[in-house]
Amino acid sequence: MAEQEERRGGEGKRRFRIGYALAPKKQQSFIRDSLVSLARSRGIDLIRVDTDTPLSEQGPFDCLLHKLYGDDWKRQLREFSAANPNAAVLDSPEAIERLHNRISMLQVVSELRIECRSSGETFGIPKQIVIYDKETLFDRQAWETLKFPVIAKPLVADGSAKSHKMALVFSHDGLNKLKPPIVLQEFVNHGGVIFKVYVVGERVRCVKRKSLPDVSEEKKVSDEVLSFSQVSNLAANQTIDDSYYEMMHLGDAEMPPLSFVTDIARGLRQVMKLNLFNFDVIRDSRYGNRYLIIDINYFPGYAKMPGYEAVLTDFFCDVLNKKTEEDGGAIEEGAAGSERSWQGCDVSGSFRGDGDQDNLQVPGLGMEEKESSVQV
Numbered sequence: 001m002a003e004q005e006e007r008r009g010g011e012g013k014r015r016f017r018i019g020y021a022l023a024p025k026k027q028q029s030f031i032r033d034s035l036v037s038l039a040r041s042r043g044i045d046l047i048r049v050d051t052d053t054p055l056s057e058q059g060p061f062d063c064l065l066h067k068l069y070g071d072d073w074k075r076q077l078r079e080f081s082a083a084n085p086n087a088a089v090l091d092s093p094e095a096i097e098r099l100h101n102r103i104s105m106l107q108v109v110s111e112l113r114i115e116c117r118s119s120g121e122t123f124g125i126p127k128q129i130v131i132y133d134k135e136t137l138f139d140r141q142a143w144e145t146l147k148f149p150v151i152a153k154p155l156v157a158d159g160s161a162k163s164h165k166m167a168l169v170f171s172h173d174g175l176n177k178l179k180p181p182i183v184l185q186e187f188v189n190h191g192g193v194i195f196k197v198y199v200v201g202e203r204v205r206c207v208k209r210k211s212l213p214d215v216s217e218e219k220k221v222s223d224e225v226l227s228f229s230q231v232s233n234l235a236a237n238q239t240i241d242d243s244y245y246e247m248m249h250l251g252d253a254e255m256p257p258l259s260f261v262t263d264i265a266r267g268l269r270q271v272m273k274l275n276l277f278n279f280d281v282i283r284d285s286r287y288g289n290r291y292l293i294i295d296i297n298y299f300p301g302y303a304k305m306p307g308y309e310a311v312l313t314d315f316f317c318d319v320l321n322k323k324t325e326e327d328g329g330a331i332e333e334g335a336a337g338s339e340r341s342w343q344g345c346d347v348s349g350s351f352r353g354d355g356d357q358d359n360l361q362v363p364g365l366g367m368e369e370k371e372s373s374v375q376v
């Protein structure tokens with residue numbers, strides 16, 4: 001009885017347990033005290049999953065949040081879902097798998113169906129080919145459809161440092177320095193600014209980041225190969241705020257229309273069946289209102305966004321609310337104490353955008369309402 005009362009968080013309130021299974025570096029950057037305390041105040045306990053102990057020996061969990069790789073972990077997740085059909089897994093390993101290959105990752109973009117916009121914005125992906133072996137690399141026919149410069153990206157995007165090691169190749173003379181399997185993606189001049197669109201369930205936030213500089217015509221005949229890695233990623237403890245934009249001279253870079261990136265985010269979420277991801281967008285300097293999606297990441301560095309605690313906590317409440325409704329736990333107002341009633345997460349709470357640079361889209365609210373408190 002005491003344990004049940006403890007789970008109910010005293011005064012008959014039901015508490016929820018979200019287990020998180022993350023690599024140490026990710027846990028350190030994402031599970032901050034500020035997130036843990038805000039979630040706790042809304043009736044949610046964030047509990048570390050010990051990745052050295054079988055998942056089946058831990059819990060119980062109402063929801064599992066994870067960013068781990070490998071067949072054994074996928075097996076444990078399948079067993080967890082079979083044993084706990086009412087628990088939410090964020091997100092399904094099968095859906096995440098699609099993002100671990102840079103070809104299947106961007107294929108989802110071709111499945112998007114988004115209405116034409118009167119303002120004329122269009123989207124797509126850069127031209128790219130996959131090269132599985134050295135022989136193909138030297139088979140001119142394989143890559144002659146591409147225009148140099150190209151970016152050579154590892155085919156596998158599995159979160160390893162190796163999967164971020166890239167090379168900018170200006171001419172085919174540079175191809176012999178590459179190690180397949182790789183994707184050769186046309187480098188598109190985009191003014192040195194990349195837009196990262198963070199998605200947390202129905203919530204979307206677009207931020208600007210420093211990107212690779214444009215390549216001049218003269219440079220395009222060089223046999224050089226420029227290696228780089230994660231040029232647009234911030235250090236885990238760095239956040240995106242005005243000082244960052246000033247330091248990186250990104251202040252006056254125009255953001256893409258919020259409704260445009262939100263439509264793409266919604267489309268990607270439906271096609272990929274993922275809740276937690278971001279995607280990188282560049283504006284093609286040749287056309288001005290043509291946007292190219294160049295990368296999609298599962299469970300990115302949300303903590304770099306000021307106010308990420310409220311975004312994630314509101315999302316957790318959405319998930320738990322949805323699970324409770326699905327479980328038939330109708331929330332009877334004032335029916336505290338009855339077995340099926342659920343006091344649930346308190347989802348009221350102000351959730352504010354932070355200035356012009358970051359567009360903020362919360363469910364059902366337009367831009368003009370972004371400063372209002374969010375009751376979801």
Ligand SMILES: Nc1ncnc2c1ncn2[C@@H]1O[C@H](COP(=O)(O)OP(=O)(O)OP(=O)(O)O)[C@@H](O)[C@H]1O
Pocket residue numbers: 126151153157163164165166185186187188189190194210211212229230231232233280282294295297
């Ligand atoms: N097709 C392209 N045209 C121009 N610049 C590009 C292109 N692809 C990548 N870049 C540049 O290279 C950087 C890294 O590319 P990408 O985002 O695909 O790598 P990543 O290792 O997956 O990065 P992340 O840290 O976002 O996961 C981008 O942020 C951008 O600056």
Ligand SMILES: O=P(O)(O)O[C@H]1[C@H](O)[C@H](O)[C@H](OP(=O)(O)O)[C@@H](OP(=O)(O)O)[C@@H]1O
Pocket residue numbers: 025026029158159160196232233234278297298299300301302304
């Ligand atoms: O600047 P962002 O938040 O995009 O940086 C992310 C990056 O896009 C990838 O999602 C990284 O994950 P992997 O691709 O699995 O390496 C994130 O690293 P992580 O340690 O936070 O998961 C970056 O934060």
Ligand SMILES: [Mg+2]
Pocket residue numbers: 232280295
């Ligand atoms: Mg990227």
Ligand SMILES: [Mg+2]
Pocket residue numbers: 157295296297
């Ligand atoms: Mg990436």
